[in-house]
Amino acid sequence: MKIDITKKLEQLKKDGRKILGCFPLYPPLELFYAMDLVPVVLWGLRGSVPDTAESDRLLQNYTCSVARHLTEFVLSEDSGLLDGLFMYNACDTLRNLPEIIEKGLEKNGRSLPLIKVHIPMVLPAQTDASAYFKNEIHHLVKELEERFDVSFSKDKFVEAVKKFKHVRNLMVRAENRVTQGRLSFLNFADAIHECWFSTVEEQIRILESLIEGLSGEVEFSTDNNTRHGVILSGILPPPTSVINAIESSGLRVVGNDIASLGRSYACMPEISEDPGAYFLDFYYQHFPCPTLLYTGDRRTTSLFGLMEKTGASGVIFVGEKFCEYEYFEFPHLVQQLKDKGIQTLEIEIAIEDDAQTSAHDSRISAFAELLKSNA
Amino acid sequence: MPEKVKTEKVKTSAGRHLSKVVGDAYMDLHAKAAQGAFVVWIAINVPAELFLGFENVVYGVPESHAALNAAKGVGVLQCEKAERLGYSMDLCSYARIDIGSVSDGGKDSPTFGLPKPHLLVSDNNNCSLLVKWFDVHHRRIGVPHFVIDVPFCYEPQKEKDRKYIIQQFKDLIRTIEEMSGQKFDMDKALAAVSNTSEGIRHWKRFLSFAEHQPSGITAFDSFVQMAPFLVARGTSQFVDHYKLLTDETEQRVTEGIFPVPDEKYRLFWDNIAPWHQLRNMSGGLAKFGANIVGATYTLCIGTVEGSFDLFDYDGGDALEYCARTQNCYICPHGMKLRGKSMQTVVEKLNIDGIVFASNRSCKPYSVTQLDQQKLMTDQFGVPSVMIDVDHADARKYSEESTFTRLEALLEQIEAKRAA
Ligand code: SF4
Numbered sequence A: 001m002k003i004d005i006t007k008k009l010e011q012l013k014k015d016g017r018k019i020l021g022c023f024p025l026y027p028p029l030e031l032f033y034a035m036d037l038v039p040v041v042l043w044g045l046r047g048s049v050p051d052t053a054e055s056d057r058l059l060q061n062y063t064c065s066v067a068r069h070l071t072e073f074v075l076s077e078d079s080g081l082l083d084g085l086f087m088y089n090a091c092d093t094l095r096n097l098p099e100i101i102e103k104g105l106e107k108n109g110r111s112l113p114l115i116k117v118h119i120p121m122v123l124p125a126q127t128d129a130s131a132y133f134k135n136e137i138h139h140l141v142k143e144l145e146e147r148f149d150v151s152f153s154k155d156k157f158v159e160a161v162k163k164f165k166h167v168r169n170l171m172v173r174a175e176n177r178v179t180q181g182r183l184s185f186l187n188f189a190d191a192i193h194e195c196w197f198s199t200v201e202e203q204i205r206i207l208e209s210l211i212e213g214l215s216g217e218v219e220f221s222t223d224n225n226t227r228h229g230v231i232l233s234g235i236l237p238p239p240t241s242v243i244n245a246i247e248s249s250g251l252r253v254v255g256n257d258i259a260s261l262g263r264s265y266a267c268m269p270e271i272s273e274d275p276g277a278y279f280l281d282f283y284y285q286h287f288p289c290p291t292l293l294y295t296g297d298r299r300t301t302s303l304f305g306l307m308e309k310t311g312a313s314g315v316i317f318v319g320e321k322f323c324e325y326e327y328f329e330f331p332h333l334v335q336q337l338k339d340k341g342i343q344t345l346e347i348e349i350a351i352e353d354d355a356q357t358s359a360h361d362s363r364i365s366a367f368a369e370l371l372k373s374n375a
Numbered sequence B: 001m002p003e004k005v006k007t008e009k010v011k012t013s014a015g016r017h018l019s020k021v022v023g024d025a026y027m028d029l030h031a032k033a034a035q036g037a038f039v040v041w042i043a044i045n046v047p048a049e050l051f052l053g054f055e056n057v058v059y060g061v062p063e064s065h066a067a068l069n070a071a072k073g074v075g076v077l078q079c080e081k082a083e084r085l086g087y088s089m090d091l092c093s094y095a096r097i098d099i100g101s102v103s104d105g106g107k108d109s110p111t112f113g114l115p116k117p118h119l120l121v122s123d124n125n126n127c128s129l130l131v132k133w134f135d136v137h138h139r140r141i142g143v144p145h146f147v148i149d150v151p152f153c154y155e156p157q158k159e160k161d162r163k164y165i166i167q168q169f170k171d172l173i174r175t176i177e178e179m180s181g182q183k184f185d186m187d188k189a190l191a192a193v194s195n196t197s198e199g200i201r202h203w204k205r206f207l208s209f210a211e212h213q214p215s216g217i218t219a220f221d222s223f224v225q226m227a228p229f230l231v232a233r234g235t236s237q238f239v240d241h242y243k244l245l246t247d248e249t250e251q252r253v254t255e256g257i258f259p260v261p262d263e264k265y266r267l268f269w270d271n272i273a274p275w276h277q278l279r280n281m282s283g284g285l286a287k288f289g290a291n292i293v294g295a296t297y298t299l300c301i302g303t304v305e306g307s308f309d310l311f312d313y314d315g316g317d318a319l320e321y322c323a324r325t326q327n328c329y330i331c332p333h334g335m336k337l338r339g340k341s342m343q344t345v346v347e348k349l350n351i352d353g354i355v356f357a358s359n360r361s362c363k364p365y366s367v368t369q370l371d372q373q374k375l376m377t378d379q380f381g382v383p384s385v386m387i388d389v390d391h392a393d394a395r396k397y398s399e400e401s402t403f404t405r406l407e408a409l410l411e412q413i414e415a416k417r418a419a
């Protein structure tokens, strides 16, 4: 990834903004924004920390790279760029991180306010968790007000909601350009990545300029039609070298079921001035993700929908090593796709893959050949 | 060390009774299922007492069944079946064993698997991935899956969370009523909770024999003796079994019969039991005069987060009690609470050293262990060691390197004593 996250955060600080570092995956961004905080989602930090020396002292080596990079980033960033941290119960690893990070900071003589919220994971058809959830959001608002000396206003919330809706629409439009072959997946993924560390106004600018072709050149206009389209599915987009290997093998990424990309922007809740009602809608209507436990049954349908929309001929599952949520679903999804004659490939990205990803090249080439021969 | 010290290798009455309780429970489960009972598969922490509130609802616990497979030496065989279906070796080994066993109808299982369920009930308090695991069955078997969502505790459980859990228990009861056509009887559930609670009181007394020096028990005994919690909770057999176990242990202590009579090192275990190594590990340690006398895994039963003391049932609202104890196991609560209970018990049991079993299969148990180890060793001065052991997949265990580390721990203890 090309962006310098630290520089971006430094600029935000210079502009006098308060930055809230949010643990992945789907924090209530609009609320933070409406309360004069700039939420940044702490994923895709692979290129932003030199190594994981500090986090390796705190986390077992069978923890996923997302958690290890996040921990490293927060602990090694000692220039006070972050004003606080936010997390919700996204996964078993993340729920244990707050105290680990707290201890790590303490050791370095630092501390950061850490705000935690429980997002109900019950199936809506079985238990009505709306009252519980609204209460959580209500307490979150109060805690933010107390900790950061900010205040909530309905008008500002609606304004933030509208802006984020606009951003999500722009992201979908940019994704459509990828599907049409008018924008490379790499540039698209980089732009979205930059958005996670930008103000909402800056996100709008990044995306508009991307869509208008100012920064996203047409990558393979000449042979688009001869390339087989694939969908990438996983937590994060694979490293650049893997994307390059996919594209140079004669394939083209035409869509994604990636947590930090499509799964994050696909959901467009109804505009509401009540954050409880808005986020209830946001989480329950969310694009399926293995970490949102109640969305499991919608997963296959959403993947098939994506295949249809993009005309892809195969799916590449990008497994984040040690992310059990993703791995539990792969065999079922692979089987479902296979039953429909859709080819799949599974690749695994481990923390060691920072340096070498060429191991995947031959499998990607073989997969491309398979798609060609099946055409 | 007392003079009148004897050891005894024969199977105790409680050992024989345990085999009977477990054998009967599985046979009963299969028989009732064959006669048309409503079958539920539940996660370990789902309060089984609720099912006893129904006339004809039976339950099986896939985690417990997986542990049994591992203890009987077929864990790897079952894991490999799941791996052939595409399930990664990095996934929890309980899940792989269970998925493997279900894939061929329980062919190699010591209990012939579990009878086909009508409903799956998982919860995410120990781990959320268990919900993903039960989802695998939900899709393959095609039965509904009820998810109980238990908020993680960084601090003692909050009332708002308890109410939320109770609401879900009520929804679960309603779901079973609708699906099975049976009526729930709260009095029966209350009686079941009372039985469990009485059994737990005996259990706690049984564990307290670890305070004796030499210890009256090993943690390995207690691991094995956990089985009735998974197959017979809420029943009178449950109470009888733990009474027998405790009385017999007391008798043995009185008579000076100890599992490691020449006990030189009193150790403590942190993580799930290494099911495939119980005999080897206890025997290997005993040769050095070392005994693992206690474990977080067994001590947390019947408590609430942050303490290993008994949290007794007061005879009141059964759902309230079940909800209050939902975070008692180690995984559903945070590092500070874990540290608090461990520190207290280490002092109480006069522990010389701690074995942190880093378990790749169970990240929720293991992920905080590096900090936990620092806390216990650097802050409280208790020597410790980190070993690698998967609780149910023997392929991810090396006896040689484990014992090298365990011996290093004993040396650390000696060095501390000499200092
Ligand atoms: S990649 Fe998976 S395991 Fe890692 S933080 Fe994300 S959801 Fe959790």
Ligand code: SF4
Pocket (backbone or CB within 6 Å): B063, B092, B093, B094, B095, B126, B127, B129, B130, B272, B331, B361, B362, B363, B364, B365
């Ligand atoms: S990961 Fe741990 S808590 Fe979860 S099912 Fe496996 S052994 Fe149990």
